[in-house]
Amino acid sequence: MSQFLARRLLAIVFMLFGMSVLVFGAMRLLPGDIVNLMVGMQSSASAEQREAIEGQYGLDRPLVFQYTDWMGGVIRGDLGKSMRSQEPISHEIRRKLPVTLELTFLSLIFAVVVAVPLGIISAIRRNSPVDLFARILGVLGLAIPNFWLAIMLLLIASRYFHWLPSPVFTPFFDDPIENLQQMWMPAIALGMVMMANLMRMTRSIMLDVMGQDYIRVARAKGLSEWGVVVKHAIKNAGIPVITLIGMNAGYLLGGTVIIEQIFGLPGIGWMITNAIFQRDYTTVQSAVLITGLLFALVNLCVDVAYALLDPRIRFA
Numbered sequence: 001m002s003q004f005l006a007r008r009l010l011a012i013v014f015m016l017f018g019m020s021v022l023v024f025g026a027m028r029l030l031p032g033d034i035v036n037l038m039v040g041m042q043s044s045a046s047a048e049q050r051e052a053i054e055g056q057y058g059l060d061r062p063l064v065f066q067y068t069d070w071m072g073g074v075i076r077g078d079l080g081k082s083m084r085s086q087e088p089i090s091h092e093i094r095r096k097l098p099v100t101l102e103l104t105f106l107s108l109i110f111a112v113v114v115a116v117p118l119g120i121i122s123a124i125r126r127n128s129p130v131d132l133f134a135r136i137l138g139v140l141g142l143a144i145p146n147f148w149l150a151i152m153l154l155l156i157a158s159r160y161f162h163w164l165p166s167p168v169f170t171p172f173f174d175d176p177i178e179n180l181q182q183m184w185m186p187a188i189a190l191g192m193v194m195m196a197n198l199m200r201m202t203r204s205i206m207l208d209v210m211g212q213d214y215i216r217v218a219r220a221k222g223l224s225e226w227g228v229v230v231k232h233a234i235k236n237a238g239i240p241v242i243t244l245i246g247m248n249a250g251y252l253l254g255g256t257v258i259i260e261q262i263f264g265l266p267g268i269g270w271m272i273t274n275a276i277f278q279r280d281y282t283t284v285q286s287a288v289l290i291t292g293l294l295f296a297l298v299n300l301c302v303d304v305a306y307a308l309l310d311p312r313i314r315f316a
Helices: 002-029 034-039 047-057 063-075 089-124 129-143 146-160 176-210 213-220 225-263 268-277 281-309
Strands: none
Touching: 002 063, 002 281, 034 047, 063 281, 089 129, 089 176, 089 225, 089 268, 089 281, 129 176, 146 176, 146 225, 176 225, 213 225, 225 268, 225 281, 268 281
């Protein structure tokens, strides 16, 4: 296990390095830069003033040195300062990351609580009305874009129920009720695709497991149908489902970018989007790097969970 963890951690390091290079290069390929945004495209600022601004942010140096300066700070634990606000990026991330993590967690809870029981019941009651409803819900969940669903939820809540969440975000520990009122619609919109994927996967795996020989043996011993499902089927069907949960938990982090913009949630996604519009290179690079690190750590935790759930699995 220790060798496996060492290899995976080394792979994460190389993955983050590649991601940092791609993000750094992509930001420089965008039209315009922070200097143009600060002085204006039609500004009468002199060349000396522009050079002074470029020198202030280090934009007059070769790209290789700009990258090594930034990455050197990251390795030392210094994510740098925002080019726009001059505030430490680590402080900004510390304030906004809990919002994104909460949205991801609530979306994950919604997807698992709805998808797993519905997938199990759908497999057990195959071709029943419940199964038909589950399959239709799965197709709709995959077909509807999350941003469209988010807009529809806002329109339905405002038009038919005359209610909208507060425009000012309330942290969970300040007022849990108000916070959940603000977060339930974003969580449903973000978690719908995962719910559909997870429900379809659960149903498919349960159908396969329920046809195995050991299930027939358990029934022949006189176990009730639910006893067979709970004691035998669910346990053996759990690992692929947990795999999908772990993979989608990472993808949910990326999906928060659009949802946070629609609902005005001050999370990492909102921070990255605004930083891109403002050409705040350092903020985008550092925030994307932190998001990538979280994605990699989630997948590592899923891999480690395999061995804990199934003693037959060993990592070389």
